[in-house]
Amino acid sequence: MIDLPVVRLDPDLPLPAYAKPGDAGIDLVARENVSLAPSGGRALVPTGIAIALPDGYAGFIQPRSGLAATHGVTVANSPGLVDSGYRGELKVCLVNLDPAVPFTVVRGERIAQLVVQAVAQVRFVEVDELDATVRGQTGFGSSGR
Secondary structure (H helix, E strand, C coil), rough: CCCCCCCCCCCCCCCEEEECCCCCEEEEEECCCEEEEEEECCEEEEEEECCCCCCCCCEEEEECCHHHHCCCCCCCCEEEEECCCCCCCEEEEECCCCCCCCCCCCEEEEEEEEEEECCCCCCCCCCCCCCCCCCCCCCCCCCCC
16 A cells, blocks of 8 residues: 555545445546547546656556446546656546447546556667567467457
8 A cells, every 4th residue: 555645626526536445446536527429529537636656656547347338438548647757637538439329427427447556667678589488479369369
């Protein structure tokens, strides 16, 4: 468990919280009402918070499965990446994939989940060839349907 500094930019909205013990995703809510047109309507929806992720961590904004399954609304750049150095308001790029029905995001509605994870920094080391593995260069469906 790490302490995550948060600034509440809208005092009328609740702080993000886990819905149930053991959940990986922290629910994020919409700061304003937003209409999403069908067939790809999208908007950058503010959440009313700013956070200070420590070095060595990143935040990943994931869709809410209920919005996706019931309304076809998901996170356009899923997962959205929040770097440890970012200090602005968290915003979620939502998209409506339903072919016919518009969707209205209501202020205070849970719109996405934030997953905080430790991340490694890497340094690229140029080599002439990579070590051999069983998989090798196969990919994109090579293991079957």
